[in-house]
Amino acid sequence: MVSQESASIGGLRVDLDDRGVGWLEIDRPDRMNALDNATSAALTETLHRWSTDDRVRVVVISGRGGAFSAGADVLDILESSSQSSGGFEADHARGVIATGSAMAQAVRAVRVPVIAAVDGAAAGIGASLALAxxxxxxxxxxxxxxxxxxxxLMPDGGASMLVSASIGRARANALALLGEKLRADEAYAAGLVTGIAADRSELDRTVDAAVTKLIRSSTRALRLTKAALDAETMAGFDAAIERELDGQTELLQTSDFQAAIAAFAGPKSQG
Structure with a gap:
């Protein structure tokens, strides 16, 4: 396949092949693909640009090196906090959370189907990104x-809506209030994921098969079908984002969060 577009931006590999398939690979394996500001911004910008690019027929998001994404990069958050007079004032706090929210919203703004290929951890905003x-x-x-x-903190990136809409109130409460881990087989049984593969090689084949089927379909039909499905299943997404932004802005300024994030300040910390 010939690339129409290829780049490495921050911690993101970007490729648009000659079939119209856009590939976005989070490339920070030493941090379990935790999302820093540069990588999040690159994801958001690329998705927005591709949302109006008629060449793009399918988008695939994945992570390199054994994790999809461990969430927001705590070290990056700590650094941004230290650069803003040692804390999170309201505007700065909202800006931190808005970065992740914008990324999830950018996924939903893409008019053609978006596929998440998840191998390993999808945690925090990484889970929100995948489930969007x-x-x-x-x-x-x-x-x-x-x-x-x-x-x-509380879920963001639309996760409070995305998870509860898929798996029901009781299981969503356990995930969000107790911080329980949902393994792939449970996520599939609960209707949160489309399919399960035995390993990364099989995952790649499964995604390739889905991509092949999608690009054989009418792009216009795919766009209209996605829009119709979103109108029924995603009507509460933007409202959820706003509630999460308000809640997270408040929580980022609390002493509980400041103490918790300080405890994570180590060379292998992710959030």
Whole structure:
């Protein structure tokens, strides 16, 4: 395949092949693909640009090196906090959370199908990013984790709506309020993911098969079908984003969060 577009931006590999398939690979394996500001911004900008590019027929988002994404990069958050007079004032706090929210909204803004290929951890905003996709395929060793509560925060990136709409109130409450891990087989049984693969090689084949089927379909039909499905299933997404932004802005300024994030300040910390 010939690339129409290829780049490495921050911690993101970007490729648009000659079939019209856009590939976005989070490339920070030493941090379990935790999302820093540069990588999040590159994801958001690329998705927005592709949402109006008629060449793009399908988008695939994945992570390199054994994890989809461990969530927001705590070290990056700590650095941004230290650069803003040692804390999170309201405007700065909202800006931190808005970065992740914008990324999830950018996924939903893409008019053609978006596929998440999940191998390993999809935690925090990484889980939100994966679950914002239209089709989610995961390896059997993968898991989804909304561990925000463990650092004094709440789900964001639309996760409060995305998870509860798919798996029901009781299971969603356990994930969000108790910080429970949802393994791939449980996520599939609960209707949160589209399919399960035994390993990364099988995942790649499964995603390729889905991509091949999608690009054989009418792009206009796919766009209209996605829009119709979203009108029924995603009507509460933007409202959820706003509630999460308000809640997270408040929580980022609390002493509970400040204490929790300080405890994570180590060379292998992710959030």
């Amino acid at each position: 996709a239209d089709l989610v395929y995961a390896t059997s060793r993968s898991y989804f984790l909304l561990a925000f509560i463990n650092i004094g």
